[in-house]
Amino acid sequence: MFKKTVNVMLTLCMILLLAACSGNSNEGNASAGELPGGNGTSANEVDPSDPAFSAFKEPVTIHTVTSEYSSAKYPPGDDITNNVWIKRYKEKYNIDVVTDWVSDEYDTKLNLAISSNDLPDVFRVNASQLQQLMEADMIMDLTEVFDGYASERLKGYMEADADSYESGKKDGKLYGIPQLHWGLIDQPDFVWIRNDWKEELGIKDPVSVADIKDTALKFMEKHGGYGIAVDQTLDYLNLLAVAWNAHPDMWIEDADGKIVYGSTQPEMKAALTEWAEWYKAGILDPEFAIKDFSAMNADIVAGKVGIQPYYQWWGYNPGVDTISNLGKEAIFYPYLIPTTDGKEAKQSVFFANGNYIVIKKGFKHPEAAIKLLNDYAYIVDEGVGKESNETLSALLDNDVAHVVGAFRVLNPNSDYEQFEAVSAALESKDTSGLTTSGMWQKYNNSVEFITNATPGAVGDYLQQGAPKAAYSQAKKILDSGNYIKTALWGASPEALASYGTTLDDILTEGFTKIIMGSESIDYFDTIVQNWRTAGGDAATEAVNAAYGK
Numbered sequence: 020m021f022k023k024t025v026n027v028m029l030t031l032c033m034i035l036l037l038a039a040c041s042g043n044s045n046e047g048n049a050s051a052g053e054l055p056g057g058n059g060t061s062a063n064e065v066d067p068s069d070p071a072f073s074a075f076k077e078p079v080t081i082h083t084v085t086s087e088y089s090s091a092k093y094p095p096g097d098d099i100t101n102n103v104w105i106k107r108y109k110e111k112y113n114i115d116v117v118t119d120w121v122s123d124e125y126d127t128k129l130n131l132a133i134s135s136n137d138l139p140d141v142f143r144v145n146a147s148q149l150q151q152l153m154e155a156d157m158i159m160d161l162t163e164v165f166d167g168y169a170s171e172r173l174k175g176y177m178e179a180d181a182d183s184y185e186s187g188k189k190d191g192k193l194y195g196i197p198q199l200h201w202g203l204i205d206q207p208d209f210v211w212i213r214n215d216w217k218e219e220l221g222i223k224d225p226v227s228v229a230d231i232k233d234t235a236l237k238f239m240e241k242h243g244g245y246g247i248a249v250d251q252t253l254d255y256l257n258l259l260a261v262a263w264n265a266h267p268d269m270w271i272e273d274a275d276g277k278i279v280y281g282s283t284q285p286e287m288k289a290a291l292t293e294w295a296e297w298y299k300a301g302i303l304d305p306e307f308a309i310k311d312f313s314a315m316n317a318d319i320v321a322g323k324v325g326i327q328p329y330y331q332w333w334g335y336n337p338g339v340d341t342i343s344n345l346g347k348e349a350i351f352y353p354y355l356i357p358t359t360d361g362k363e364a365k366q367s368v369f370f371a372n373g374n375y376i377v378i379k380k381g382f383k384h385p386e387a388a389i390k391l392l393n394d395y396a397y398i399v400d401e402g403v404g405k406e407s408n409e410t411l412s413a414l415l416d417n418d419v420a421h422v423v424g425a426f427r428v429l430n431p432n433s434d435y436e437q438f439e440a441v442s443a444a445l446e447s448k449d450t451s452g453l454t455t456s457g458m459w460q461k462y463n464n465s466v467e468f469i470t471n472a473t474p475g476a477v478g479d480y481l482q483q484g485a486p487k488a489a490y491s492q493a494k495k496i497l498d499s500g501n502y503i504k505t506a507l508w509g510a511s512p513e514a515l516a517s518y519g520t521t522l523d524d525i526l527t528e529g530f531t532k533i534i535m536g537s538e539s540i541d542y543f544d545t546i547v548q549n550w551r552t553a554g555g556d557a558a559t560e561a562v563n564a565a566y567g568k
Contacts, residue, residue: 070386071170071393075113079387082117082139084132085424086125092417099422103413108426111394114387116426133157138379141388143425146510149187149195149375158377159385162193168389172396173428180431183372186509195375196392198427201434207366207493207502208258209353211333213325216242225354227361228262228293231326235302238325246302248327250315253527256294256303256534258328261364262356263290268523269367270507270562278506278563280555281367282526283547291543294534308531319351320344327351331489334481339474347472352487355496366502370509376425391426400430400455415456435497437461438490441483506566514561518554525550 085099093102100118108114119139122128126145132138133151144152152158177184180199187195210231216238225231235246249256257267266281273279281287297303304310304318316337318324322345327333333351341349356364376392378385399420402411414420430436433455440452441461453459464476465484483490496502529546532538547555 070168071173072390072397074111075384075387078113078115079384080115080117081141081384081387081391082119083141083425084120084122084125084129084139085118085143085422087121087123088418088422089123090418091422093419102422103419104423104426107394107414108391112387112390114391116391118424140382141376141378141425143198143374144195144377145374146186146372147513147516149377150510150513152377153189153194157380158194159380159382160192160194161196161378161385164385164389165193165196168386168393170393170396172400173389173393176396176428176430180372182508183370183431186370186372187375195377196428197372198374198376199429199431200371200373201429202431203368203371203502204435204438204490204493204497205331206368206371207489207496208261208328208330208356209333209489209492210259210356211327211329211351211353213238213349213351215348215350216325225357227357228259228359230357231259232297232302235297235326236300239301242325244323245304246324246326247297248304248315248318248324249307250310250312251308251531252312253530255315255328256307258330259356260287260290261366262358263287263293264358264365265290266367266503269369269503269505270566271503272506276568278567279559280550282523283550283555288540288543291530291533292540295536295540298534299536303534308535316340322349325351328356329353331482331493332478333489335478338477338481342472342474342477350477350481352485353481353489353492354487355492363496363501366496368502368504370505370507376428388426391423392428395423395427396430399457400433403454403456403459411456433457434490435494438483438488438494441465442488442491445484507562508566512558512561512565515558518558522550522553522555522558525553 088099091099093099097103099121105116108116120128125143126148129142129144129148133148133155136157138157176199177197180197183197183199184193187193187197210225212225212234217234220237220241222234222237223230225234231247239246247256254268260267263286265284265286267287269281270278271281271284273284294303298305304315304324307315315327319327319337320340331353333353338351341351356366358364376388378388398406398411398414402414437455437458438461440454440458444450444453444458444462445465450462453462461479461483464479467473468476468480468484481489526546529538529542529549533540533542533546
């Protein structure tokens with residue numbers, strides 16, 4: 020039940036670790052500047068003329084907790100609890116941020132803290148934890164403090180994704196500030212095809228499911244092996260289901276307006292019928308049922324297969340290793356997933372906000388947390404030209420931008436705006452429109468790959484800088500509205516969440532049997548009935564009660 024939602028979160032985490040605004044900020048044209056703001060007027064009071072950025076006169080301490088970020092690289096003496104951001108908070112705002120604990124099992128440890136009522140002042144929670152804390156009256160109503168202290172930019176983020184903003188409210192009051200995401204442009208999925216093999220055989224771009232199948236067969240005939248890389252979770256194979264107008268792992272409205280689970284609908288049966296034929300023909304990896312994510316990608320990197328259904332971040336993983344191992348000619352390009360009758364498939368869009376910022380009830384200075392959120396938004400979206408290159412590099416490079424834990428909200432239009440600016444600069448050679456460090460990173464790395472084929476730059480190139488960039492096609496989908504949004508736009512109801520992965524595991528196991536031929540397609544009806552009996556009916560009722568019309 021959580022599979023695609025978890026995958027969306029994993030996608031965001033992968034972008035966080037590999038692709039976001041944390042990269043190269045050596046744009047060369049940013050000059051030193053100052054943050055807007057005043058000096059404060061009295062002890063622990065802010066300058067009323069600029070409450071969003073003014074410093075406290077007397078120190079304010081915030082206790083927080085956070086998760087590990089192993090990819091971050093710190094200068095000597097720094098770590099996740101003492102770094103350039105922590106020092107900035109003190110220097111700019113007179114706020115001491117104290118990290119009580121750091122854990123690579125953050126949710127588990129936080130659940131224990133919630134159950135024992137041992138909460139920090141400001142912390143990050145998931146949607147289920149937010150519901151629990153609101154019901155237990157353990158966190159603050161932030162409505163007034165957010166209205167009074169949030170910068171115009173931060174408020175603009177919330178207006179840009181009003182649905183996510185509303186999901187942090189209860190009875191019209193704001194309890195959880197959504198950390199948001201880089202935009203729905205991240206979500207469309209693609210079929211990635213190895214370009215040198217495609218050009219070698221004179222194969223045209225795929226415009227139907229039959230074209231994908233034919234391409235796979237031609238690759239197999241020329242290079243041996245199998246045709247399409249997938250893994251045991253079926254998550255990557257399921258990306259192709261939209262070709263049959265199926266939307267697995269997503270709650271959708273049926274013709275009667277009832278919310279139903281996409282994996283159990285008749286369209287999924289049609290997809291499974293075709294996939295069973297592909298498996299029989301050797302197109303699907305004959306060992307997919309025992310291969311995990313890493314093993315699947317290892318075959319791509321080794322040059323054993325030339326087609327892979329995948330997310331927009333293929334260039335980061337396995338793209339970097341693929342180019343390193345096989346050379347620049349072995350690059351894969353993304354193509355829109357076509358339907359069986361030669362149209363562009365309607366994509367699935369999932370609720371993208373995974374986390375919220377909350378403040379413990381009774382904390383004396385909630386406005387301090389809002390100031391730090393304002394500061395992050397300022398640095399990421401306005402820092403170029405106002406802060407020195409040295410400052411931006413220290414704050415944003417080497418994944419240090421991702422160690423701020425609860426003190427970050429993302430711009431939900433960021434990647435869309437970023438792609439427009441980067442693609443325009445690459446086409447015109449005019450970089451005046453690159454106004455954020457993230458834009459400069461994507462631009463510089465795209466130029467780097469075009470010029471030197473540096474493997475580490477291929478992720479940004481394939482996402483935004485290539486002629487067939489993933490975002491150029493994703494933008495087409497968003498602009499045309501050729502997608503379906505999940506009906507579950509917010510936290511999963513408790514009755515659904517309580518099943519964990521149990522219900523999805525029933526479907527994955529059953530679908531695998533059909534694909535591999537140990538069961539016929541008629542077994543689909545049995546799988547659906549097993550799912551319903553195991554809790555699918557109860558979950559459906561809960562979702563309709565929470566989100567139905």
